[in-house]
Amino acid sequence: MAIELIRAKTEHTETLARICHLAFDTLHQRHNVHRDVPDEHVGGLIIGGVINRPDYTGVVAIENGRVVGSNFLLHADDVCGVGPITVDPSVQTRGIGRLLMQWVIDEARRQRGANVRVRLFQEAVNTTSLSLYTNLGFRWCDAAAMMNPKPAERDHPGISAMSEADLPEVGRLSRERGGFSRERDAAQLLKLGLPGFVLRRDGRVVGYQIASLFGHAAAETTEDLLALCAHTARHMPPPMAVVIVPMSQSAVFSAALKEGYRVAKVVNAMSIGAYEVSKGPALPSIQC
Ligand SMILES: CC(C)(COP(=O)(O)OP(=O)(O)OC[C@H]1O[C@@H](n2cnc3c(N)ncnc32)[C@H](O)[C@@H]1OP(=O)(O)O)[C@@H](O)C(=O)NCCC(=O)NCCS
Structure with missing residues (x-):
């Protein structure tokens, strides 16, 4: 037919x-x-x-x-x-x-x-x-663990809700870590009402996360990234706190396991065209 x-x-x-x-x-x-x-x-x-x-x-x-x-x-x-x-x-x-x-x-x-x-x-x-x-x-590029982060017991003093004014910093961090700016996608996710958070140190944005499998994250250090995930998990119902941790980011994966994260399942990153693994701590969305 x-x-x-x-x-x-x-x-x-x-x-x-x-x-x-x-x-x-x-x-x-x-x-x-x-x-x-x-x-x-x-x-x-x-x-x-x-x-x-x-x-x-x-x-x-x-x-x-x-x-x-x-x-x-x-x-x-x-x-x-x-x-x-x-x-x-x-x-x-x-x-x-x-x-x-x-x-x-x-x-x-x-x-x-x-x-x-x-x-x-x-x-x-x-x-x-x-x-x-x-x-x-498509060619296989990486494997990744879909993980349930452990929620923080209290709010992180350096983390606040993301606003539109933070979007250029989201663009900078995602470009520096993952190789391309995700600023336009982040803007749409915020418009849809998905919660986002930024981590500031000494007045500078050093990490961000937008919640859910459609969201993404990037940070200067593994510790910053996991602090954001724990904070987000504290404020979200468990299905919305899920993150995707690429195996190429072995430091993030092993630190997440030590923090008590659980692996829900394994997914494969596949690509048509150039693919680079992240140059630093970053979490992709379920799309890319
Ligand atoms: C994934 C999905 C969209 C595929 O749709 P579909 O209509 O069943 O797929 P098609 O019939 O068009 O294609 C099946 C292909 O798999 C191949 N295939 C199936 N089982 C295979 C196997 N065990 N080994 C090798 N090839 C296999 C078939 O040969 C065919 O490839 P070809 O067209 O190149 O010959 C559908 O199975 C689905 O909705 N799955 C559940 C949701 C899901 O997993 N979505 C994708 C998330 S990654």
Whole structure:
């Protein structure tokens, strides 16, 4: 049966939220790993968080008039991110995921040219997506632990809520650590109401974190980064405090374990185009 691909619109949110829940939850239950999307409500928060953003482009797959899957491209900053990609479990392994992922890769090239950098995090237990993304040109770059930080017992005196005025410092720290500025993405996350925090020392911003898997963080030292994570975890419900720690940042990973963080699952960083590991303590978002 022919599959039609159309742009994702607000009116698709409810159906895509259901598919997002079903696709991830079926995978997680099959492999007995942490269930990120345990119900349609969480699916709705994920899809709702990307579908109306001006710096995401979404694509929906339709078969026989029925919505069967979707994928999203984040193009806020110089490096593009992909996801969430989900296909209704009842029609998986029939080539729909391939069409959705190819569309997003093509869209990234349409917007940014042939040398575009596109990244994603792949669920390590998903043998299908690992193979599919590799077949479409992504290469494995790093593994990462999705971790639950241990909340701080009290507020950190140097940490305060992030405001728009802090965004240039977010841009500087993310560029110095991760190699590209994440300022525009951070601005959108703040607008959406995701909590962000900055750590100041001697009047200077030395670290930031925006909460949730869509957020990210960077800091001058491992200690600063973990202080931010502990502070954020103190102020968030546990699912929103989750962080992704790349294995290439072995100092951060081992310090986090010593602090009592737990590993929920393993994901793989994959990329089309140049990829550099962070030059200092930084945490990526689930997209890039
Ligand atoms: C990942 C997902 C979107 C793929 O969608 P899909 O429609 O099932 O995928 P397709 O049928 O288009 O492609 C499957 C590919 O995997 C390959 N494949 C599947 N199992 C494989 C295996 N064990 N070894 C090697 N290749 C395998 C198939 O050959 C095919 O690749 P090809 O098109 O290059 O031949 C879908 O499985 C899904 O929604 N999963 C749950 C949510 C999820 O994990 N999302 C991704 C997060 S990283």
